[in-house]
């Protein structure tokens with residue numbers, strides 16, 4: 393459900409159409425926070441990759457979107473989670489060109505390059521959670537988060 | 539419940555109705571098989587209509603036993619929700635309006651009510667009144683469940699039509715002898731990409747095109763799937779003997795594609811549709827000269 397705040401949201405990822413909402417929401421949230429056009433495009437594209445993985449490889453799930461503030465720098469954190477098969481070999485999955493389906497195998501690695509922070513938590517049988525964050529300006533040092 | 543106990547009945551009306559439904563399942567199903575809702579849907583065999591009716595009676599009995607008479611989300615309904623949805627959808631397809639279907643669901647009540655009153659004839663008037671009220675409430679909830687399935691089906695239809703509209707909106711334009719273009723607008727997910735590719739390839743054949751321009755100015759996001767579709771389309775066009783040019787890659791998207799790590803090196807690109815057209819024309823041997831009016835008139 394989308395909260396009244398507009399920036400925070402938890403969106404379902406269960407169909408191609410949901411991917412459209414995910415991209416639209418991330419674009420609007422990023423624009424609202426003051427992300428420039430290139431930064432917006434990068435974050436939306438990363439979100440598109442990760443949401444599609446949630447749908448295609450994870451069998452569906454959700455994206456949580458939350459504004460964050462670290463040392464006065466504003467950013468957006470996106471969490472994609474599913475309860476699908478999980479990933480047995482993370483290094484392999486992150487390698488450019490590796491795909492277990494018929495993709496280009498550039499989604500995970502590409503998304504990692506498109507955001508400031510990237511974290512993946514997955515184990516076979518338990519599902520996959522990918523958390524990314526990007527900042528409006530240069531990324532602040534991690535420990536200053538509040 | 540405590541209220542009912544205070545009134546001094548041993549069995550709550552909802553429970554009584556639940557017991558009655560279970561006991562009279564066969565008779566009710568038989569009567570419903572002749573009601574419009576079931577009769578018109580299960581036209582092939584009356585047995586199927588009875589079977590369907592039986593399932594609904596059982597569901598209602600479960601809902602009553604759980605004392606959730608007014609709750610369309612009651613577990614008991616889950617078992618028959620799909621069946622009810624199919625039944626309602628079938629009436630809908632046959633041209634019935636939602637209110638006609640609602641009336642048909644209402645028409646299931648009198649035969650059951652009649653049986654209930656007959657069964658309870660030995661009991662007090664007050665108890666009979668409470669039980670018939672409970673049954674009426676329960677049947678009202680059934681009607682709500684049926685109407686909800688119709689609304690959901692309606693929403694799904696709208697969504698499907700929206701998607702179809704997206705897919706249809708991919709006109710291939712003949713720009714010049716031997717040059718076709720598709721201005722791509724909006725989301726380029728799998729289904730739509732497939733349509734784009736097919737229409738483009740068809741028109742390459744039809745128009746004997748040597749050049750096909752894919753303009754992506756109107757595509758908001760180019761992720762790896764979109765890039766993959768573009769590359770597939772380019773490769774397919776090549777096999778048909780046409781050269782494909784992708785135009786309208788905006789600067790922000792170009793930068794993003796590079797970070798994503800996708801190599802569009804095999805794809806010919808031009809900044810704008812005009813540039814792409816100029817390139818294609820030149821390749822065909824046409825000369826493009828900017829015409830600057832100099833006040834000397836047309837000759």
Ligand SMILES: Nc1ncnc2c1ncn2[C@@H]1O[C@H](COP(=O)(O)OP(=O)(O)O)[C@@H](O)[C@H]1O
Pocket residue numbers: 441445446449450474476477478479485486490491492493494495496497498499500501520762
């Ligand atoms: N959410 C997920 N659940 C399970 N496996 C995943 C998930 N995300 C990615 N993977 C695995 O990682 C591989 C690489 O992902 P990605 O780089 O996006 O490439 P692609 O989606 O094109 O296959 C996938 O093919 C899949 O095997």
Ligand SMILES: [Mg+2]
Pocket residue numbers: 441444445495498499500
């Ligand atoms: Mg992927």
